[in-house]
Amino acid sequence: xxxxxxxxxxxxxxxxxxxxxxxxxxxxxxxxxxxxxxxxxxxxxxxxxxxxxxxxxxxxxxxxxxxxxxxxxxxxxxxxxxxxxxxxxxxxxxxxxxxxxxxxxxxxxxxxxxxxxxxxxxxxxxxxxxxxxxxxxxxxxxxxxxxxxxxxxxxxxxxxxxxxxxxxxxxxxxxxxxxxxxxxxxxxxxxxxxxxxxxxxxxxxxxxxxxxxxxxxxxxxxxxxxxxxxxxxxxxxxxxxxxxxxxxxxxxxxxxxxxxxxxxxxxxxxxxxxxxxxxxxxxxxxxxxxxxxxxxxxxxxxxxxxxxxxxxxxxxxxxxxxxxxxxxxxxxxxxxxxxxxxxxxxxxxxxxxxxxxxxxxxxxxxxxxxxxxxxxxxxxxxxxxxxxxxxxxxxxxxxxxxxxxxxxxxxxxxxxxxxxxxxxxxxxxxxxxxxxxxxxxxxxxxxxxxxxxxxxxxxxxxxxxxxxxxxxxxxxxxxxxxxxxxxxxxxxxxxxxxx
Amino acid sequence: xxxxxxxxxxxxxxxxxxxxxxxxxxxxxxxxxxxxxxxxxxxxxxxxxxxxxxxxxxxxxxxxxxxxxxxxxxxxxxxxxxxxxxxxxxxxxxxxxxxxxxxxxxxxxxxxxxxxxxxx
Numbered sequence: 001x002x003x004x005x006x007x008x009x010x011x012x013x014x015x016x017x018x019x020x021x022x023x024x025x026x027x028x029x030x031x032x033x034x035x036x037x038x039x040x041x042x043x044x045x046x047x048x049x050x051x052x053x054x055x056x057x058x059x060x061x062x063x064x065x066x067x068x069x070x071x072x073x074x075x076x077x078x079x080x081x082x083x084x085x086x087x088x089x090x091x092x093x094x095x096x097x098x099x100x101x102x103x104x105x106x107x108x109x110x111x112x113x114x115x116x117x118x119x120x121x122x123x124x125x126x127x128x129x130x131x132x133x134x135x136x137x138x139x140x141x142x143x144x145x146x147x148x149x150x151x152x153x154x155x156x157x158x159x160x161x162x163x164x165x166x167x168x169x170x171x172x173x174x175x176x177x178x179x180x181x182x183x184x185x186x187x188x189x190x191x192x193x194x195x196x197x198x199x200x201x202x203x204x205x206x207x208x209x210x211x212x213x214x215x216x217x218x219x220x221x222x223x224x225x226x227x228x229x230x231x232x233x234x235x236x237x238x239x240x241x242x243x244x245x246x247x248x249x250x251x252x253x254x255x256x257x258x259x260x261x262x263x264x265x266x267x268x269x270x271x272x273x274x275x276x277x278x279x280x281x282x283x284x285x286x287x288x289x290x291x292x293x294x295x296x297x298x299x300x301x302x303x304x305x306x307x308x309x310x311x312x313x314x315x316x317x318x319x320x321x322x323x324x325x326x327x328x329x330x331x332x333x334x335x336x337x338x339x340x341x342x343x344x345x346x347x348x349x350x351x352x353x354x355x356x357x358x359x360x361x362x363x364x365x366x367x368x369x370x371x372x373x374x375x376x377x378x379x380x381x382x383x384x385x386x387x388x389x390x391x392x393x394x395x396x397x398x399x400x401x402x403x404x405x406x407x408x409x410x411x412x413x414x415x416x417x418x419x420x421x422x423x424x425x426x427x428x429x430x431x432x433x434x435x436x437x438x439x440x441x442x443x444x445x446x447x448x449x450x451x452x453x454x455x456x457x458x459x460x461x462x463x464x465x466x467x468x469x470x471x472x473x474x475x476x477x478x479x480x481x482x483x484x485x486x487x488x489x490x491x492x493x494x495x496x497x498x499x
Numbered sequence: 500x501x502x503x504x505x506x507x508x509x510x511x512x513x514x515x516x517x518x519x520x521x522x523x524x525x526x527x528x529x530x531x532x533x534x535x536x537x538x539x540x541x542x543x544x545x546x547x548x549x550x551x552x553x554x555x556x557x558x559x560x561x562x563x564x565x566x567x568x569x570x571x572x573x574x575x576x577x578x579x580x581x582x583x584x585x586x587x588x589x590x591x592x593x594x595x596x597x598x599x600x601x602x603x604x605x606x607x608x609x610x611x612x613x614x615x616x617x618x619x
Contacts, residue, residue: 037505184503336537373615374534392561394538395527395603403538404529413532413618415539419581419603425513426581426601428527443502447511456543457519 015055020123032121038184041249045122048244051236052128059131063138070142070226077219078149085216087283089154089492090483093346094281095147095220096156098208100345101173101273103143104164108177109192110136116185125244128237132193135230146223154488156346159473163345166460167472168451169273169337171401175448176270180263182444187259189241195263198238199304201231202296203271207278207286214284246311253312262440264316265433268325269400275330276337279359280351288362293326318433324409327363331371336405338378339390343465345474347483350378370412387482391465396450398427399434406430422446517600524600526593528558531607532618535565539603546594550587567611577607 006014023031035042054062076082086092110133117129144160151157164170180191209224211217245252275289287295305315334348341348351359356375359367381388394403395417408414418429422442429435438445454460461471469476478487493499502509517524524546529539542557554573562568578585581603588596598604613619 034505038503184505187503332537335534339535339537370617373617374619377535377614377619388535388564390536392536392540392542395529395541405538407534413534413613415529415531415534417529417539417603417605423513425516426599426603428601428603441502443504443509443511445511446513446515449514452541453515453520453525456523456525456541458521 012053012055015057016050016127017123019127028121032119034119034185035121038186039255040184040186040245040252042121043248045120045124047247048122048124049240050124050128051240052233054131054233056127056131059134063134066226066229067138067142070222071145073222074145074149074219077222082218083149083153084495085218087215089488090281090347090349091211091215091217091283092150092154092488093156093348093483094208094211094215094277095150095217096154096346097273097277097281098220099143099147099157100160100163100167101170102204102208103140103147104161105173105177106136106140106143108174108181110134110140112177112181112188112192115181116188119185125241128240129189132230132234132237135227135234139227139230142223142226146219149219153491155475155486156479156488158475159345162473166451167345167474168343168396168455169402171449171451172273173270175401176266179266179444186245189238190245190256190259191263191266193234193238194242195260196238196267197231197234198242199264199297199301200267200271201235202300203292204274205231206296207274207292210286211278211282214286215282242308242313243311246308246313250312257313258440260313261317262437264322265318265431265437266400268318268322269402269430269434272329272333272402275326276333279330279362280334280355285358288359289330290326290362293322298323318431321409321431321433325406327366328370328407328409328412331359331363331367332405332407335371335374336394336403339388340394341482342389342480343469345472345479347481347486347488349483350375350382366412387484393452393455395428396452397430397434398445398448398450399429399437401448401450402430404428404430515601520600524593524602526553526598527601527603528553528561529603529605530562531605532613533562533565533567534613534618536562539605544593546599547592549590549592550596550598551589553593554587554589566614567608570611571608575609577609579605 029035113129113133113136117126117133120126120129147157164174180188183191205224205227209221212220212224242256245256278286278289278292302315305313337344338348338350356372360372363371378388396403404415404417406416408416416431418432418435420427420429420435420439425446427438427442427445429438451460455462455468460468462468466476469480474480483489502511515525520543522545523543526542526544527539528542530536540561542553542561544553544557559568578587580598585604593602
């Protein structure tokens with residue numbers, strides 16, 4: 001007699017909610033020890049609405065189908081020398097940043113969700129986190145595979161995991177995830193699931209994937225399509241988390257608000273790299289960072305926070321500051337990387353005249369006044385054979401670990417510096433947001449692994465710059481410096497048959 | 500509460516104590532409105548360094564590429580440390596005048612406010 005097939009509803013119940021059990025001889029608290037220390041009150045886990053109705057067997061089947069198609073396209077991309085179809089070799093530097101700064105964070109997200117997927121008392125939340133954990137692991141793998149073709153033809157891709165651990169600017173995304181992963185399980189989900197995946201992810205994925213599409217990079221576009229259904233699931237989880245926490249107990253509201261304030265600020269600082277990528281690194285531009293911010297944060301995020309107002313949640317604390325920064329952040333970041341281009345794992349350059357005009361058009365209030373003159377001066381120095389590099393190590397923020405490269409937004413020629421004291425030591429910050437985050441939990445951030453200080457403590461090779469860069473995994477003279485005269489540029493010209 | 504941790508008496512290891520820098524201190528310097536240098540600098544210096552050495556050697560090397568560096572009239576410069584006005588004494592050491600580990604020094608040069616009216 002053939003086995004009777006389960007109805008979808010029964011199968012779903014058995015493979016998710018039914019995986020839980022009653023504790024007869026152990027305290028439930030002992031099994032989920034991290035559930036209370038953050039102050040979050042959960043009165044009834046059964047109120048958790050599964051954000052997506054997916055069982056593990058269906059997950060594997062669906063993902064296997066998707067990846068079969070994805071790898072067929074990667075094969076075709078390799079066989080057809082797809083790397084030659086990108087707009088110009090400058091573009092490839094955007095995906096060097098993606099591989100070194102973003103992909104390893106997919107792995108950290110995998111670890112984080114695996115951890116919290118064990119820690120919640122509610123089985124629905126555990127299953128959802130388990131699936132997201134697997135998604136993130138697949139994403140790092142497929143991203144590495146998508147970009148591996150470029151590694152055969154361009155510099156700067158070969159040591160992404162060593163760079164991740166050691167290279168100065170990569171401590172920014174690394175510390176972001178270390179911060180989230182070392183927090184309690186509910187803060188982690190508000191940080192990554194809600195603030196990042198639900199609200200800010202469109203500002204990460206859409207620019208990179210549209211940038212790839214506009215610049216002939218089929219490998220990255222295909223990865224983006226493949227990940228899209230996963231990302232949609234992650235967003236649903238992020239929203240469910242926030243609604244569940246807010247509906248469980250009114251005491252949760254101020255705690256969640258504080259996390260939202262913190263993680264929006266940290267997330268926005270992290271996205272600075274996307275801002276400079278969009279405005280400066282894409283030969284074919286998609287839209288300006290300012291436009292992207294307006295569309296994805298101010299419009300979409302604004303509507304979300306209107307919706308959350310009924311729970312007593314307001315806009316993230318530093319949203320007004322961020323609104324001002326959209327005029328400046330990308331320019332200040334690319335100028336910093338340009339002037340420290342000898343110490344980066346990718347190439348930098350002066351925008352072309354057409355690109356400078358595009359920036360003037362997109363930033364009519366600020367670009368010609370504050371930023372074009374810098375590029376005109378850089379052009380003058382370059383023409384004199386004195387391409388400008390800054391040779392002195394810079395000051396880093398003790399929270400976000402970015403250089404102190406942001407100005408006061410109401411006085412854009414004055415660098416913003418904030419300072420606090422804890423147990424007799426000075427700590428410095430790029431902003432009020434980062435200072436407040438530190439002051440909330442100084443015992444956490446006194447541990448920041450600030451690359452400049454680590455170099456000065458003698459923990460990063462050197463002491464000369466080439467020695468430090470080699471320690472970080474940079475192939476000195478090939479991966480770093482200006483795109484002009486780089487091996488990347490020379491090879492590209494040979495392939496394209498231009499002098 | 501200095502940290503939200505599962506362990507009630509959790510404390511972190513302070514990674515940047517002066518003793519980890521092999522007898523040196525870190526001192527930060529920011530030349531206001533000279534954004535050719537996009538960020539303040541971090542100098543590694545023995546605490547016995549005189550202010551004159553900091554200014555005329557370390558800072559001169561770091562900032563010397565700027566056309567306005569050579570034009571600075573040092574008697575007109577405004578200094579501050581951690582936001583409070585500061586009067587440097589050139590031949591005293593950094594330590595003697597309170598510039599301790601991770602002190603943050605800023606200076607502005609009135610009349611020399613960067614190039615192109617854009618604080619470069």
